Amino acid sequence: MFQVNDMVLYGTNGVCKVVDIDERDCGGRMVEYYILKPIYAANSTIFVPVNNEKLTSKMRYVLTKEEIDAKIRAIPEVQEEWMADERARKEHFKDMTSRADTFELIQLIKMLMEHREKVVARGKKLHVADERMLQEAEKMICDEFSYVLGIPKEDVPSYITNSMKESIH
Template sequence: MFKVKDIVIYTTEGLCKITEICSQDFNGHSTDYYVLKPMLSNRPTIFVPVDNEQLVERIRPVLSADEVHKLIKAMPDQETIWIENSNDRKKRYKEILSDSDHLELVSLIKTLYFYQEELQDSGKKLHLADKMFMEEAEKILYEEFAYVLDIEPSQLIPLIVGVIEADE
Protein backbone atom coordinates (compact mmCIF):
# COMPACT_ATOMS: atom_id res chain seq x y z
CA MET A 1 0.00 0.00 0.00
CA PHE A 2 1.37 3.37 -0.99
CA LYS A 3 1.08 6.51 1.10
CA VAL A 4 0.51 10.18 0.38
CA LYS A 5 3.83 11.94 -0.49
CA ASP A 6 5.42 8.69 -1.76
CA ILE A 7 7.52 9.19 -4.88
CA VAL A 8 6.81 6.37 -7.31
CA ILE A 9 7.22 5.33 -10.91
CA TYR A 10 4.03 4.86 -12.89
CA THR A 11 4.95 2.87 -16.02
CA THR A 12 5.56 5.17 -18.98
CA GLU A 13 4.47 8.31 -17.11
CA GLY A 14 7.68 8.15 -15.10
CA LEU A 15 8.32 9.86 -11.79
CA CYS A 16 5.13 10.75 -9.90
CA LYS A 17 4.21 11.91 -6.42
CA ILE A 18 1.16 10.49 -4.70
CA THR A 19 -0.58 13.70 -3.71
CA GLU A 20 -3.60 12.10 -2.07
CA ILE A 21 -5.71 9.02 -1.68
CA CYS A 22 -9.32 10.00 -2.22
CA SER A 23 -12.76 8.50 -2.68
CA GLN A 24 -14.96 9.27 -5.65
CA ASP A 25 -18.60 8.32 -6.02
CA PHE A 26 -19.84 7.07 -9.38
CA ASN A 27 -23.42 5.87 -9.73
CA GLY A 28 -23.71 5.31 -5.98
CA HIS A 29 -20.51 3.26 -5.82
CA SER A 30 -17.53 4.71 -3.95
CA THR A 31 -14.00 3.90 -5.12
CA ASP A 32 -10.68 4.88 -3.55
CA TYR A 33 -7.99 6.28 -5.86
CA TYR A 34 -4.29 7.01 -5.69
CA VAL A 35 -3.85 10.50 -7.12
CA LEU A 36 -0.51 10.69 -8.93
CA LYS A 37 1.02 13.95 -10.11
CA PRO A 38 3.79 13.56 -12.71
CA MET A 39 6.84 15.38 -11.33
CA LEU A 40 8.84 16.15 -14.44
CA SER A 41 6.17 16.92 -17.00
CA ASN A 42 2.99 18.91 -17.38
CA ARG A 43 0.99 15.77 -17.98
CA PRO A 44 -2.40 15.57 -16.30
CA THR A 45 -2.94 14.09 -12.87
CA ILE A 46 -3.48 10.32 -12.89
CA PHE A 47 -6.19 8.58 -10.89
CA VAL A 48 -5.48 4.91 -10.18
CA PRO A 49 -8.25 2.86 -8.49
CA VAL A 50 -6.78 1.30 -5.36
CA ASP A 51 -8.75 -1.92 -5.92
CA ASN A 52 -7.63 -2.37 -9.56
CA GLU A 53 -4.69 -4.76 -9.17
CA GLN A 54 -3.68 -4.53 -12.83
CA LEU A 55 -3.29 -0.73 -12.65
CA VAL A 56 -1.79 -0.68 -9.15
CA GLU A 57 0.88 -3.15 -10.34
CA ARG A 58 2.00 -0.41 -12.73
CA ILE A 59 2.97 1.72 -9.71
CA ARG A 60 6.29 0.89 -8.09
CA PRO A 61 8.57 2.57 -5.59
CA VAL A 62 11.70 4.26 -6.91
CA LEU A 63 14.96 2.38 -6.66
CA SER A 64 17.51 3.02 -3.92
CA ALA A 65 20.88 4.60 -4.76
CA ASP A 66 22.54 1.18 -4.24
CA GLU A 67 20.13 -0.43 -6.70
CA VAL A 68 20.85 2.29 -9.28
CA HIS A 69 24.61 1.78 -8.92
CA LYS A 70 24.20 -2.00 -9.30
CA LEU A 71 22.17 -1.48 -12.47
CA ILE A 72 24.77 0.88 -13.89
CA LYS A 73 27.52 -1.66 -13.20
CA ALA A 74 25.42 -4.37 -14.89
CA MET A 75 24.93 -2.35 -18.09
CA PRO A 76 27.96 -3.69 -19.99
CA ASP A 77 26.82 -7.29 -19.40
CA GLN A 78 23.27 -6.78 -20.63
CA GLU A 79 22.46 -8.59 -23.86
CA THR A 80 21.12 -6.75 -26.86
CA ILE A 81 17.61 -7.60 -28.02
CA TRP A 82 17.40 -6.67 -31.70
CA ILE A 83 14.45 -8.23 -33.51
CA GLU A 84 14.59 -8.15 -37.32
CA ASN A 85 10.85 -8.22 -37.96
CA SER A 86 9.65 -4.65 -37.36
CA ASN A 87 6.15 -5.67 -36.21
CA ASP A 88 7.55 -8.20 -33.72
CA ARG A 89 10.13 -5.64 -32.60
CA LYS A 90 7.50 -2.94 -32.00
CA LYS A 91 5.33 -5.38 -30.05
CA ARG A 92 8.23 -6.52 -27.84
CA TYR A 93 9.59 -3.02 -27.27
CA LYS A 94 6.12 -1.77 -26.28
CA GLU A 95 5.93 -4.60 -23.73
CA ILE A 96 9.31 -3.61 -22.31
CA LEU A 97 8.23 0.02 -21.94
CA SER A 98 4.95 -1.02 -20.36
CA ASP A 99 6.61 -3.40 -17.89
CA SER A 100 9.34 -0.86 -16.98
CA ASP A 101 11.73 -3.67 -15.99
CA HIS A 102 15.06 -1.93 -15.45
CA LEU A 103 17.29 -4.59 -16.98
CA GLU A 104 15.09 -4.89 -20.05
CA LEU A 105 15.07 -1.10 -20.43
CA VAL A 106 18.87 -1.14 -20.28
CA SER A 107 18.94 -3.88 -22.95
CA LEU A 108 16.53 -1.92 -25.13
CA ILE A 109 18.58 1.28 -24.90
CA LYS A 110 21.83 -0.60 -25.50
CA THR A 111 20.38 -2.44 -28.50
CA LEU A 112 19.04 0.68 -30.19
CA TYR A 113 22.14 2.71 -29.39
CA PHE A 114 24.43 0.12 -31.03
CA TYR A 115 22.07 -0.28 -33.99
CA GLN A 116 21.97 3.50 -34.40
CA GLU A 117 25.79 3.56 -34.43
CA GLU A 118 25.86 0.88 -37.16
CA LEU A 119 23.39 2.82 -39.26
CA GLN A 120 25.31 6.08 -38.87
CA ASP A 121 28.48 4.36 -40.08
CA SER A 122 26.68 3.60 -43.34
CA GLY A 123 25.08 7.05 -43.58
CA LYS A 124 21.62 5.94 -42.47
CA LYS A 125 19.36 6.91 -39.59
CA LEU A 126 17.44 4.98 -36.99
CA HIS A 127 13.79 4.34 -37.95
CA LEU A 128 11.47 6.86 -36.27
CA ALA A 129 9.64 4.17 -34.25
CA ASP A 130 12.92 2.77 -32.93
CA LYS A 131 14.13 6.26 -32.07
CA MET A 132 10.92 6.89 -30.12
CA PHE A 133 11.34 3.58 -28.25
CA MET A 134 14.90 4.51 -27.30
CA GLU A 135 13.92 8.00 -26.15
CA GLU A 136 11.03 6.67 -24.06
CA ALA A 137 13.20 4.00 -22.45
CA GLU A 138 15.88 6.60 -21.67
CA LYS A 139 13.25 8.93 -20.18
CA ILE A 140 11.87 6.23 -17.90
CA LEU A 141 15.27 5.03 -16.71
CA TYR A 142 17.21 8.28 -16.60
CA GLU A 143 14.54 10.31 -14.81
CA GLU A 144 14.49 7.79 -12.00
CA PHE A 145 18.29 7.50 -11.84
CA ALA A 146 18.75 11.28 -11.74
CA TYR A 147 16.09 11.67 -9.04
CA VAL A 148 17.47 8.87 -6.86
CA LEU A 149 21.07 10.06 -7.20
CA ASP A 150 20.00 13.69 -6.70
CA ILE A 151 21.79 14.92 -9.81
CA GLU A 152 20.78 16.85 -12.90
CA PRO A 153 19.78 14.64 -15.84
CA SER A 154 22.64 16.17 -17.85
CA GLN A 155 25.09 14.72 -15.31
CA LEU A 156 23.78 11.18 -15.63
CA ILE A 157 25.53 9.95 -18.80
CA PRO A 158 28.99 11.12 -17.62
CA LEU A 159 28.32 9.41 -14.27
CA ILE A 160 27.29 6.15 -15.99
CA VAL A 161 30.37 6.23 -18.23
CA GLY A 162 32.61 6.93 -15.22
CA VAL A 163 31.18 4.04 -13.18
CA ILE A 164 31.46 1.62 -16.10
CA GLU A 165 35.03 2.69 -16.94
CA ALA A 166 36.07 2.40 -13.28
CA ASP A 167 34.86 -1.23 -13.26
CA GLU A 168 36.83 -2.22 -16.38
Protein backbone atom coordinates in the same frame (compact mmCIF):
# COMPACT_ATOMS: atom_id res chain seq x y z
CA MET B 1 0.04 -0.88 -0.69
CA PHE B 2 1.49 2.57 -1.22
CA GLN B 3 1.17 5.37 1.31
CA VAL B 4 0.75 9.15 1.06
CA ASN B 5 4.16 10.82 0.40
CA ASP B 6 5.67 7.67 -1.18
CA MET B 7 7.74 8.37 -4.28
CA VAL B 8 6.84 5.98 -7.07
CA LEU B 9 7.54 5.43 -10.72
CA TYR B 10 4.30 5.14 -12.65
CA GLY B 11 4.82 3.67 -16.11
CA THR B 12 5.85 6.23 -18.69
CA ASN B 13 4.64 9.10 -16.46
CA GLY B 14 7.92 9.00 -14.56
CA VAL B 15 8.53 9.79 -10.91
CA CYS B 16 5.38 10.71 -8.99
CA LYS B 17 4.53 11.51 -5.41
CA VAL B 18 1.50 9.81 -3.86
CA VAL B 19 -0.23 12.97 -2.61
CA ASP B 20 -3.42 11.33 -1.40
CA ILE B 21 -5.43 8.13 -1.27
CA ASP B 22 -9.08 9.05 -1.64
CA GLU B 23 -12.46 7.59 -2.51
CA ARG B 24 -14.24 9.04 -5.52
CA ASP B 25 -17.64 8.40 -7.05
CA CYS B 26 -17.23 6.32 -10.19
CA GLY B 27 -20.55 5.65 -11.89
CA GLY B 28 -22.52 5.44 -8.66
CA ARG B 29 -20.03 3.40 -6.66
CA MET B 30 -17.18 4.58 -4.50
CA VAL B 31 -13.70 3.67 -5.73
CA GLU B 32 -10.45 4.23 -3.82
CA TYR B 33 -7.70 5.93 -5.83
CA TYR B 34 -4.04 6.71 -5.45
CA ILE B 35 -3.67 10.36 -6.42
CA LEU B 36 -0.28 10.93 -8.01
CA LYS B 37 1.55 14.15 -8.89
CA PRO B 38 4.33 13.68 -11.45
CA ILE B 39 7.36 15.65 -10.22
CA TYR B 40 8.37 16.73 -13.73
CA ALA B 41 4.82 17.69 -14.79
CA ALA B 42 3.55 19.80 -11.91
CA ASN B 43 0.22 20.61 -13.60
CA SER B 44 -0.70 16.93 -14.03
CA THR B 45 -2.61 14.71 -11.64
CA ILE B 46 -3.01 10.97 -12.14
CA PHE B 47 -5.75 8.87 -10.53
CA VAL B 48 -4.97 5.17 -10.19
CA PRO B 49 -7.69 2.87 -8.82
CA VAL B 50 -6.20 1.05 -5.82
CA ASN B 51 -7.94 -2.23 -6.74
CA ASN B 52 -7.05 -2.19 -10.45
CA GLU B 53 -4.11 -4.61 -10.60
CA LYS B 54 -3.45 -3.88 -14.28
CA LEU B 55 -2.81 -0.21 -13.45
CA THR B 56 -1.21 -0.61 -10.01
CA SER B 57 1.24 -3.13 -11.49
CA LYS B 58 2.73 -0.16 -13.39
CA MET B 59 3.53 1.52 -10.05
CA ARG B 60 6.70 0.77 -8.11
CA TYR B 61 8.84 2.54 -5.57
CA VAL B 62 11.69 4.58 -7.04
CA LEU B 63 15.05 2.88 -6.77
CA THR B 64 17.72 3.79 -4.26
CA LYS B 65 21.15 5.00 -5.37
CA GLU B 66 22.57 1.58 -4.44
CA GLU B 67 19.97 -0.21 -6.58
CA ILE B 68 20.70 2.13 -9.50
CA ASP B 69 24.44 1.52 -9.22
CA ALA B 70 23.90 -2.27 -9.06
CA LYS B 71 21.78 -2.19 -12.22
CA ILE B 72 24.37 -0.06 -14.02
CA ARG B 73 27.16 -2.48 -13.01
CA ALA B 74 25.18 -5.31 -14.61
CA ILE B 75 24.88 -3.52 -17.99
CA PRO B 76 28.12 -4.82 -19.57
CA GLU B 77 26.83 -8.37 -19.06
CA VAL B 78 23.62 -7.63 -20.98
CA GLN B 79 23.49 -8.94 -24.50
CA GLU B 80 20.24 -9.28 -26.40
CA GLU B 81 19.91 -10.23 -30.04
CA TRP B 82 18.51 -7.60 -32.42
CA MET B 83 15.07 -8.55 -33.75
CA ALA B 84 14.91 -8.06 -37.52
CA ASP B 85 11.11 -8.32 -37.65
CA GLU B 86 9.99 -4.71 -37.21
CA ARG B 87 6.50 -5.50 -35.91
CA ALA B 88 7.76 -8.08 -33.38
CA ARG B 89 10.54 -5.72 -32.28
CA LYS B 90 8.09 -2.85 -31.78
CA GLU B 91 5.81 -5.05 -29.63
CA HIS B 92 8.77 -6.36 -27.62
CA PHE B 93 10.06 -2.83 -26.97
CA LYS B 94 6.56 -1.62 -26.08
CA ASP B 95 6.25 -4.44 -23.52
CA MET B 96 9.62 -3.50 -22.05
CA THR B 97 8.68 0.17 -21.62
CA SER B 98 5.22 -0.64 -20.22
CA ARG B 99 6.78 -2.72 -17.42
CA ALA B 100 9.07 0.24 -16.54
CA ASP B 101 11.67 -2.22 -15.26
CA THR B 102 14.89 -0.23 -14.94
CA PHE B 103 17.16 -3.08 -15.97
CA GLU B 104 15.05 -3.79 -19.06
CA LEU B 105 14.98 -0.08 -19.96
CA ILE B 106 18.76 0.14 -19.68
CA GLN B 107 19.03 -3.03 -21.79
CA LEU B 108 16.69 -1.47 -24.37
CA ILE B 109 18.68 1.78 -24.48
CA LYS B 110 21.95 -0.09 -24.86
CA MET B 111 20.57 -2.28 -27.66
CA LEU B 112 19.07 0.67 -29.57
CA MET B 113 22.22 2.79 -29.23
CA GLU B 114 24.42 -0.05 -30.47
CA HIS B 115 22.07 -0.64 -33.40
CA ARG B 116 21.98 3.08 -34.20
CA GLU B 117 25.80 3.13 -34.35
CA LYS B 118 25.74 0.24 -36.85
CA VAL B 119 23.13 1.80 -39.15
CA VAL B 120 24.76 5.25 -39.02
CA ALA B 121 28.07 3.63 -40.00
CA ARG B 122 26.28 2.34 -43.11
CA GLY B 123 25.02 5.86 -43.86
CA LYS B 124 21.46 5.21 -42.69
CA LYS B 125 19.24 6.38 -39.85
CA LEU B 126 17.62 4.48 -37.02
CA HIS B 127 14.01 3.55 -37.84
CA VAL B 128 11.55 6.21 -36.57
CA ALA B 129 9.73 3.75 -34.26
CA ASP B 130 13.07 2.61 -32.78
CA GLU B 131 14.15 6.23 -32.28
CA ARG B 132 10.87 6.97 -30.48
CA MET B 133 11.34 3.95 -28.20
CA LEU B 134 14.90 5.05 -27.44
CA GLN B 135 13.70 8.53 -26.49
CA GLU B 136 10.91 7.16 -24.30
CA ALA B 137 13.22 4.73 -22.49
CA GLU B 138 15.86 7.44 -22.00
CA LYS B 139 13.24 9.82 -20.57
CA MET B 140 12.03 7.21 -18.10
CA ILE B 141 15.57 6.38 -16.96
CA CYS B 142 16.69 10.01 -16.83
CA ASP B 143 13.63 11.09 -14.82
CA GLU B 144 14.15 8.45 -12.14
CA PHE B 145 17.95 8.61 -12.00
CA SER B 146 17.93 12.42 -11.94
CA TYR B 147 15.48 12.43 -9.05
CA VAL B 148 17.24 9.72 -7.00
CA LEU B 149 20.81 10.86 -7.67
CA GLY B 150 20.02 14.57 -7.34
CA ILE B 151 21.66 15.41 -10.66
CA PRO B 152 20.32 17.21 -13.75
CA LYS B 153 18.64 14.95 -16.33
CA GLU B 154 21.25 15.85 -18.93
CA ASP B 155 24.00 14.46 -16.64
CA VAL B 156 22.40 11.01 -16.34
CA PRO B 157 23.91 9.48 -19.52
CA SER B 158 27.45 10.47 -18.47
CA TYR B 159 26.78 9.14 -14.94
CA ILE B 160 25.77 5.79 -16.45
CA THR B 161 28.76 5.73 -18.83
CA ASN B 162 31.24 6.61 -16.07
CA SER B 163 29.72 4.06 -13.68
CA MET B 164 29.94 1.37 -16.37
CA LYS B 165 33.62 2.19 -16.97
CA GLU B 166 34.31 1.95 -13.23
CA SER B 167 32.59 -1.44 -13.00
CA ILE B 168 34.71 -2.86 -15.85
CA HIS B 169 37.98 -2.00 -14.09
